[in-house]
Amino acid sequence: MRPLLIVAVLLAPPALADLRGHGGPVRALSAAADGATALSGSFDTTAILWRLSDATATQVMRFHEGGVNAVADLHDGRLATGGEDGRVALWRPGAETPETVAATHGASVAGLAVSPGGETLASAGSDGVVLPSALAEGVPRALRGHAGPVNAVAFVADGRTLPTGGADGLVRRWDAGAGDPRGGIAAAAADPFHGLGDSRGARVFRACAARHTVTPDDGARAGPTLHGLFGRRIATAPGYAFSGALTGMAIVWTPETVAESFTVGPAANAPGTKMPEQRITDPDDLAALIAFLEETTR
Numbered sequence: 001m002r003p004l005l006i007v008a009v010l011l012a013p014p015a016l017a018d019l020r021g022h023g024g025p026v027r028a029l030s031a032a033a034d035g036a037t038a039l040s041g042s043f044d045t046t047a048i049l050w051r052l053s054d055a056t057a058t059q060v061m062r063f064h065e066g067g068v069n070a071v072a073d074l075h076d077g078r079l080a081t082g083g084e085d086g087r088v089a090l091w092r093p094g095a096e097t098p099e100t101v102a103a104t105h106g107a108s109v110a111g112l113a114v115s116p117g118g119e120t121l122a123s124a125g126s127d128g129v130v131l132p133s134a135l136a137e138g139v140p141r142a143l144r145g146h147a148g149p150v151n152a153v154a155f156v157a158d159g160r161t162l163p164t165g166g167a168d169g170l171v172r173r174w175d176a177g178a179g180d181p182r183g184g185i186a187a188a189a190a191d192p193f194h195g196l197g198d199s200r201g202a203r204v205f206r207a208c209a210a211r212h213t214v215t216p217d218d219g220a221r222a223g224p225t226l227h228g229l230f231g232r233r234i235a236t237a238p239g240y241a242f243s244g245a246l247t248g249m250a251i252v253w254t255p256e257t258v259a260e261s262f263t264v265g266p267a268a269n270a271p272g273t274k275m276p277e278q279r280i281t282d283p284d285d286l287a288a289l290i291a292f293l294e295e296t297t298r
Contacts (some may be wrong), residue, residue, distance in 0.1 A: 016057035020046050025267070027277075028071045028082075039079055041068030043277060047081045062125065063089050063098055067277055074135065075118025082109030084279060088133070103140040107207065108278065113153045113162075120176055122162055124153040126207050126278070130164050131221040132176040134240050141179045145172050148206040167210035190262045201292025204285045207278060214296040223272065223275060229253050229297045232272060245272020255290045262286055 024043035031038045037058075041047045049059040066084025074080060078099065079091040086105035088120045089098035105125030113122045122132040123140075126149040146166035153164045153174070163177040173182035183229035196202040196209065205214075211223035219225060224240035232253050235246035249270060251257055263286070266275040280286045 019048075019050050019055050019057070021057045021060070022046065024067075027069050028066060030071045030073050032073050037261050039071045039073060041071040041081055043067040045083070047071055047079070049079065059094055061089075061091055061098075063087075066108070066279060070109050070123070072114050072121065074111040074114060074121065076135075080112055080114075080121055081252045083122055084108040084277070086125065086127070088112065088131070090123070102135070105129060105131065107149070110149065110151045111153045113155050115155045115159045115176070116157055117159050118157070120155075122153050122155065122176060124150040124164060126150070128166070130162070130174065130208075132162060132179075143174050143179055143181075145181055146170060148209065164185055167206070198283070199288070199292060201288035201290075204280065204289040205292055211275075214293070226293065226297045229258070229293060230255065243272050246270055255294065258293065259286055262289070
């Protein structure tokens with residue numbers, strides 16, 4: 001029986017290998033329609049094209065200034081990547097640089113979607129804008145309607161209806177060709193932006209408002225309340241279950257340490273945090289946000 005066992009082991013199919021190559025958390029995945037390849041995007045600023053038959057990285061795409069948050073396979077064989085830098089890049093397989101930048105947002109790209117026929121690529125941005133780009137023309141049409149970041153985007157089977165999901169608690173529908181709204185189909189129980197004002201700092205904070213409150217009367221949302229932020233040690237806000245990695249840290253929140261977190265990114269500043277990765281690269285936006293927090297969280 002032993003020789004048969006050895007032969008059975010030798011003839012068994014190999015275990016599926018993990019795809020190893022990124023230097024940080026993977027944020028996005030897409031698979032080719034033929035099942036031969038997969039595309040991954042990472043916090044490490046790269047996207048990698050993988051041959052699935054032998055778990056080999058066939059192309060490493062380096063272009064974005066920040067993490068790659070979204071990826072997509074296009075019907076013509078090209079690849080799309082969307083990054084924290086707000087750019088949507090199109091790549092030919094094997095190329096070292098993008099063929100073109102199809103769209104540019106004013107803040108990080110959160111999602112990509114390809115129309116069923118492959119004619120249009122839509123991107124969702126933290127700037128509150130959706131950009132459907134006609135791939136034959138490469139000219140995006142800006143769709144504005146969400147009050148805050150747009151976190152998700154998808155096409156339905158007709159190829160024109162484009163649902164988008166935002167931090168304002170709404171799923172909106174658009175005519176991607178005409179750029180016209182078709183109405184919202186889900187509403188939030190409460191407006192997370194109510195009472196924030198329209199200062200520059202308030203507008204920057206809108207990207208955080210779905211997760212954090214700033215007043216003493218509002219409790220935690222997806223993240224802890226920021227009321228009383230300055231002078232408080234990390235992971236000590238009441239009423240919130242912090243990840244264990246944070247509870248032993250000695251960071252005390254000051255204007256300087258908050259600015260550092262948004263400069264290098266939460267994952268680098270406080271490893272183990274559950275806060276989504278978001279950096280503020282404009283120094284004036286960062287200064288405005290700090291001033292807003294100093295005024296509203298007291």
